[in-house]
Structure formats: structure tokens, C-alpha cells
């Protein structure tokens with residue numbers, strides 16, 4: 001009886017700090033769908049370092065993404081949709097629904 005109580009008291013705080021549990025408390029991950037867009041529309045030419053960015057922070061560190069600043073992010077203002085020349089091949093032009101996915105992601109970074 002007592003042993004199980006002690007076990008509960010020890011295991012519960014450990015669980016709270018484990019990655020699996022903090023996952024449930026963290027914000028939804030908007031990077032994953034954004035990466036699908038970038039993969040479909042940009043990787044043909046920008047496979048290089050872009051493929052290796054696994055976190056939003058790595059995108060921010062690259063200088064291509066500004067936290068919570070959609071229009072101010074180079075990855076956005078370089079787009080044909082906003083007067084830039086990316087993607088270089090118009091075949092890969094970014095659709096409005098894809099833009100919304102990118103916007104949701106960038107706005108979620110702080």
C-alpha cells in the first residue's frame with residue numbers, strides 16, 4: 001500500500017518533465033505542414049541547407065524567417081505572390097491555401 005503511494009509520488013513528477021508529457025502541453029506544431037509546402041514548392045532547387053532545418057528556430061537562425069513577421073520574412077517577400085521572383089520556375093508558384101499554411105506557421109513563432 002505505502003510503497004505504491006511512494007511510487008506514485010515519485011513517478012508523477014518524473015512524467016511531468018518527460019518529453020512525451022510536455023508534448024501534450026505544447027502549442028500545435030505548425031512547422032510540419034509548412035515544411036510540406038516548402039518541400040513541394042522549393043526543394044527542387046533549395047534542397048541544400050533547407051532540408052536540414054528541423055525546427056522553427058533553425059529557420060529563424062537562417063535569416064529567412066522573422067518570428068511573427070510574415071511579410072517581413074525573406075522566404076515570403078521573395079515570392080512571386082509578393083512581387084519577388086521565387087520560385088524561379090513559375091510551375092512551383094505558391095497557392096493561396098499554401099500561403100495560409102506558411103502564414104499560420106510564421107505567426108506562431110515568437
Ligand code: HEC
Nearest residue numbers: 038041042044045046064074075078086087088089092094
Ligand atoms: C526552379 C528553381 C527554384 C525554385 C523552385 C525555388 N527557388 Fe528560390 N532561388 C533559386 C535560385 C537559383 C536562387 C539564387 C538566385 C537568386 O537569388 O535569384 C534562389 C534564391 C532564393 C532566395 C534568396 C536567398 C537564398 O537562400 O539564396 C530565397 C529567399 C528563395 N530563393 C526562396 C524560395 C522559396 C520560398 C521557394 C519556394 C516557394 C523557392 N525559392 C523556390 C531557384 C529556385
